[in-house]
Amino acid sequence: MTDTALPARLLNVIEDDILPLTARGVAAGNKIFGAALLRKSDLSLVVADTNNERENPLWHGEVHTLKRFYEMAERPPTSELIFLSTHEPCSMCLSAITWAGFDNFYYFFSHEDSRDAFAIPHDLKILQEVFGLSPGGYRKANAFWHSYAIGDLVATSDDANKAVMQAQTARIKQTYAGLSGHYQAGKGGNAIPLN
Numbered sequence: 047m048t049d050t051a052l053p054a055r056l057l058n059v060i061e062d063d064i065l066p067l068t069a070r071g072v073a074a075g076n077k078i079f080g081a082a083l084l085r086k087s088d089l090s091l092v093v094a095d096t097n098n099e100r101e102n103p104l105w106h107g108e109v110h111t112l113k114r115f116y117e118m119a120e121r122p123p124t125s126e127l128i129f130l131s132t133h134e135p136c137s138m139c140l141s142a143i144t145w146a147g148f149d150n151f152y153y154f155f156s157h158e159d160s161r162d163a164f165a166i167p168h169d170l171k172i173l174q175e176v177f178g179l180s181p182g183g184y185r186k187a188n189a190f191w192h193s194y195a196i197g198d199l200v201a202t203s204d205d206a207n208k209a210v211m212q213a214q215t216a217r218i219k220q221t222y223a224g225l226s227g228h229y230q231a232g233k234g235g236n237a238i239p240l241n
């Protein structure tokens with residue numbers, strides 16, 4: 047695995063594995079957030095899933111993916127896995143990733159994107175209200191894990207496929223904008239506490 051192979055693979059997993067699940071989830075009234083676990087060794091997919099808050103408000107994309115992972119009969123140790131989140135994890139999911147033993151996570155959209163582009167202000171509001179942290183105030187590298195914004199990896203890549211990754215990034219953002227529009231239009235009666 048080269049450094050440049052990683053962001054390309056993460057973008058492909060978002061587009062090919064997570065987004066189709068999220069499109070179905072949003073059609074059922076769930077939020078747009080999804081996640082996936084990949085093997086560090088060959089970047090193969092272990093599991094992908096999406097938000098399922100209509101069933102349980104704790105089923106954020108990340109936690110719902112972990113639920114599915116721990117339902118698998120055979121699974122690799124989390125120390126051998128990459129945690130991919132479409133959106134920078136909220137405080138609950140940050141803790142879930144930590145408790146499950148991951149030493150990393152990679153995200154596509156930031157907390158600020160969730161607030162500004164998706165009208166989901168809860169991540170930043172919880173960090174402020176519960177923990178007294180301003181935006182970006184949590185420790186993105188610490189004794190448990192390092193976190194990475196996929197956009198930063200693409201921006202600093204000297205891969206020949208950089209333009210392809212940038213075009214794919216734009217395409218993924220456009221798809222999420224459409225899904226977000228569906229979610230926001232239908233969320234009025236969904237009974238999700240922080241919708």
Ligand SMILES: [Zn+2]
Binds near residue numbers: 106107135136137139
């Ligand atoms: Zn979360």
